[in-house]
């Protein structure tokens with residue numbers, strides 16, 4: 001059985017990978033990702049950009065080991081071509097046990113994760129939930145220090161630990177969801193639009209938290225985000241997807257300055273319209 005090697009380099013290695021959703025409701029199998037090749041080196045932060053429906057979340061969920069996770073059969077992702085390894089674990093025909101080992105080291109923040117926090121638990125227990133699921137006898141005091149540090153970074157008062165998700169704002173719930181993803185000290189962090197729907201004042205706090213995590217670990221990150229502040233603070237390498245294919249790949253500055261693909265040019269223009277020039281010139 002394959003064991004994840006947490007310090008393997010690269011952390012992610014993808015070669016000509018194609019991913020599909022199964023046929024359902026009389027429809028045909030749908031290929032969401034087609035012939036994608038790239039790697040994420042140890043400690044590297046790679047951003048995955050592209051228009052809605054281009055396959056970013058599918059690729060991210062699969063590489064985080066959550067491909068077959070969805071309750072509904074129709075949402076289970078199948079490898080239909082090529083190969084991928086994550087922390088040296090081949091992603092093809094993975095046993096349930098191997099997958100469980102992998103997901104212990106690969107954190108995944110799904111899109112809009114703040115909306116899916118367990119409603120019956122208070123924030124403190126939500127943060128302990130991933131650890132309690134693996135080991136009932138964990139040390140609350142040791143982890144309490146880490147939680148206090150993270151709460152401080154994202155500017156949530158400690159009193160919030162006693163509150164339930166319905167008592168929090170959307171942005172507060174999202175900050176809790178990001179903290180929860182960091183509780184198991186993932187060696188690979190796959191985050192899908194972590195600041196989406198969070199107001200402009202609180203977005204930088206999520207960026208700060210991911211930066212803090214990056215600085216205290218050698219974690220690798222695959223980050224889906226069009227948040228310019230986040231790209232500036234964390235990202236070196238960018239992948240651009242369109243219709244399930246990779247249409248751009250390279251250094252964040254080069255790709256937006258010398259993009260030769262029509263869609264990458266349009267995306268670069270849109271990002272520049274926000275603040276990209278300031279970043280590229282800095």
Ligand SMILES: Nc1ncnc2c1ncn2[C@@H]1O[C@H](COP(=O)(O)OP(=O)(O)OP(=O)(O)O)[C@@H](O)[C@H]1O
Nearest residue numbers: 021030032051052053054055056057058059074075
């Ligand atoms: N369960 C499913 N069954 C069939 N097709 C699906 C399923 N889930 C997603 N898709 C399709 O797969 C394609 C890629 O979707 P995906 O969510 O990966 O894109 P995305 O780039 O992350 O988009 P967004 O930015 O809107 O999240 C889309 O065409 C989508 O409709």
